Amino acid sequence: MGPAPRPCPFRNFSMSADSPFVYLCPPARLVTIRFDGAELLLPDGENLAASLLAAGIDSFRHTRKSGAPRAPFCMMGACFDCLVEIDGVSRQACMQTVVEGMDISRPVGATHD
Amino acid sequence: MAAAVTADQAGMSVALLDEQARPGGQIYRDVTRTGTDSADRMRILGADYAHGSTLTGALIASRVHHITGVVVWSIEEGFRLVYTANGAAAHIGAKRVLIATGALERAMPVPGWTLPGVMTAGAAQILLKGSGILPRRAVLAGSGPLIYLVAAQMVRAGVPPLALVETQTRGDMMQAMRHLPAALKGWRGLAKGLGLLAELRRAGVRRFAGATGLAVEGTDKAEALCFQAGARDHRIACDTVLLHHGVVPNAQAARALGVSHRWTQAQQAFTPVLDKWGGTDLPGLFIAGDGAGIGGAMVAEIAGRLAALKLAEEAGHLTDVARDSQAKPLFRARSRELAIRPFLDAAYPPFSDALAPTDSTIICRCEEITAGEIRQTATLGCLGPNQAKSFTRAGMGPCQGRYCGLSVTAILSEATGQSPDVTGYYRIRPPLKPVTLADLATMAETEATDPEGE
Numbered sequence: 001m002g003p004a005p006r007p008c009p010f011r012n013f014s015m016s017a018d019s020p021f022v023y024l025c026p027p028a029r030l031v032t033i034r035f036d037g038a039e040l041l042l043p044d045g046e047n048l049a050a051s052l053l054a055a056g057i058d059s060f061r062h063t064r065k066s067g068a069p070r071a072p073f074c075m076m077g078a079c080f081d082c083l084v085e086i087d088g089v090s091r092q093a094c095m096q097t098v099v100e101g102m103d104i105s106r107p108v109g110a111t112h113d
Numbered sequence: 114m115a116a117a118v119t120a121d122q123a124g125m126s127v128a129l130l131d132e133q134a135r136p137g138g139q140i141y142r143d144v145t146r147t148g149t150d151s152a153d154r155m156r157i158l159g160a161d162y163a164h165g166s167t168l169t170g171a172l173i174a175s176r177v178h179h180i181t182g183v184v185v186w187s188i189e190e191g192f193r194l195v196y197t198a199n200g201a202a203a204h205i206g207a208k209r210v211l212i213a214t215g216a217l218e219r220a221m222p223v224p225g226w227t228l229p230g231v232m233t234a235g236a237a238q239i240l241l242k243g244s245g246i247l248p249r250r251a252v253l254a255g256s257g258p259l260i261y262l263v264a265a266q267m268v269r270a271g272v273p274p275l276a277l278v279e280t281q282t283r284g285d286m287m288q289a290m291r292h293l294p295a296a297l298k299g300w301r302g303l304a305k306g307l308g309l310l311a312e313l314r315r316a317g318v319r320r321f322a323g324a325t326g327l328a329v330e331g332t333d334k335a336e337a338l339c340f341q342a343g344a345r346d347h348r349i350a351c352d353t354v355l356l357h358h359g360v361v362p363n364a365q366a367a368r369a370l371g372v373s374h375r376w377t378q379a380q381q382a383f384t385p386v387l388d389k390w391g392g393t394d395l396p397g398l399f400i401a402g403d404g405a406g407i408g409g410a411m412v413a414e415i416a417g418r419l420a421a422l423k424l425a426e427e428a429g430h431l432t433d434v435a436r437d438s439q440a441k442p443l444f445r446a447r448s449r450e451l452a453i454r455p456f457l458d459a460a461y462p463p464f465s466d467a468l469a470p471t472d473s474t475i476i477c478r479c480e481e482i483t484a485g486e487i488r489q490t491a492t493l494g495c496l497g498p499n500q501a502k503s504f505t506r507a508g509m510g511p512c513q514g515r516y517c518g519l520s521v522t523a524i525l526s527e528a529t530g531q532s533p534d535v536t537g538y539y540r541i542r543p544p545l546k547p548v549t550l551a552d553l554a555t556m557a558e559t560e561a562t563d564p565e566g567e
Contacts, residue, residue, distance in 0.1 A: 020352030071229030075236035
């Protein structure tokens with residue numbers, strides 16, 4: 001359904017075939033992180049929320065009240081829908097950068113206390 | 114950035130607390146970023162974005178103490194700003210403070226807007242500016258010039274949106290026409306808008322106008338946008354829905370300090386009460402940029418310089434004669450830049466369905482409170498958002514009402530028949546953003562560093 005992309009040889013490069021997002025050009029250096037127990041290759045030093053979206057991650061957390069899935073909404077640190085737990089600490093993914101070895105889990109239940 | 118550099122040039126000692134890791138704010142976000150996609154990004158984002166590098170360049174060349182990656186969570190009168198940076202809390206003293214917190218996108222509560230895959234149009238721009246990422250199959254929905262800009266940028270990137278579902282009507286444009294003569298003073302802005310529309314037409318992007326009944330369909334993520342337009346039902350299958358119907362001042366910090374705000378009908382939002390320099394009713398506290406009322410990036414830059422001139426004069430670095438002579442061309446430029454606003458506000462009003470959402474629509478994303486639950490509090494006698502908050506928890510989540518505040522005011526105001534000014538807004542208290550106890554614990558250790566800023 002998507003229209004034919006133009007130049008840049010890697011135009012359609014994506015970290016994951018089923019990601020709804022594409023990179024203009026492939027990111028340079030990839031590092032390994034863990035997301036919900038699985039290993040993921042993400043671009044070193046890039047925005048964490050953006051990199052997870054591009055890797056095809058479509059649910060970042062579940063709400064406390066109804067358990068509904070949520071993903072980044074504002075990308076500017078205001079909405080808190082991209083809250084994840086990084087090495088056990090609750091952080092906004094859109095305000096973090098990718099660091100090798102990060103261990104990220106999806107908060108289920110309490111999101112802020 | 115403009116204010117910090119102007120104040121620095123006037124001889125003040127300036128610290129800039131920046132939430133981002135790199136200078137540029139949201140409009141010029143990551144304009145200094147270099148990478149293999151830089152040339153592409155600059156071409157796609159255009160000259161208005163590239164202008165940001167003159168501001169970041171001046172900032173980097175200045176003596177301004179630019180502290181990045183900072184979350185300011187409390188501003189005490191007098192002033193003491195408490196913040197977290199790199200997982201450690203710290204504070205800084207200042208005789209004068211300029212708040213430049215910009216805008217937030219106006220929340221657009223429609224059924225399904227909390228589903229993954231639904232984002233603000235601004236979020237799509239941030240993905241492009243900061244990460245060189247674009248959504249493959251996106252629909253843009255709502256109203257306003259930003260929709261055309263984002264759509265044109267997606268076209269330039271080779272990933273056009275599937276459609277623009279616009280909520281403004283022909284009647285809105287008729288209403289706006291009476292502001293057109295005045296708007297011609299800002300003809301450059303109008304010309305840019307027409308240019309974007311021509312770009313979209315050439316690319317063959319589908320556009321629907323006067324759309325109503327917008328709803329995002331999907332179970333675990335967005336799968337389609339449904340709406341009515343031209344007396345027909347439409348359903349566009351997509352992965353991403355980008356919502357936008359204007360921006361509103363991000364007033365959290367100003368409100369926490371008790372700055373008076375007033376309802377501005379034309380902008381359908383509260384704006385702080387300010388003098389022509391951006392001064393608030395608190396001595397030494399100024400606001401510049403979209404946080405002072407929506408005017409756009411150029412107005413923000415000018416207002417920042419004006420506030421800095423007044424601050425420098427108050428601090429004894431400029432005579433009032435020098436201040437006024439430097440300010441004169443800036444005041445003129447500001448009124449020229451603002452000339453287009455009444456036209457834009459009338460032509461692209463907020464989507465009315467999202468100002469008065471159906472009962473089952475969630476308005477508080479954090480606590481998952483529906484419009485119906487807020488209406489119910491009104492029947493129980495709630496007159497203002499603070500009462501509704503204690504009844505329902507709306508506005509009590511981590512975003513602290515940033516995305517539900519105006520909806521709650523509007524819904525209560527409609528239900529009680531009181532004006533938005535009488536209905537009021539949430540009382541905002543620190544912390545402005547959640548702080549972990551571990552971050553707080555580091556505060557004692559960093560007590561020492563307190564450059565007595567001006």
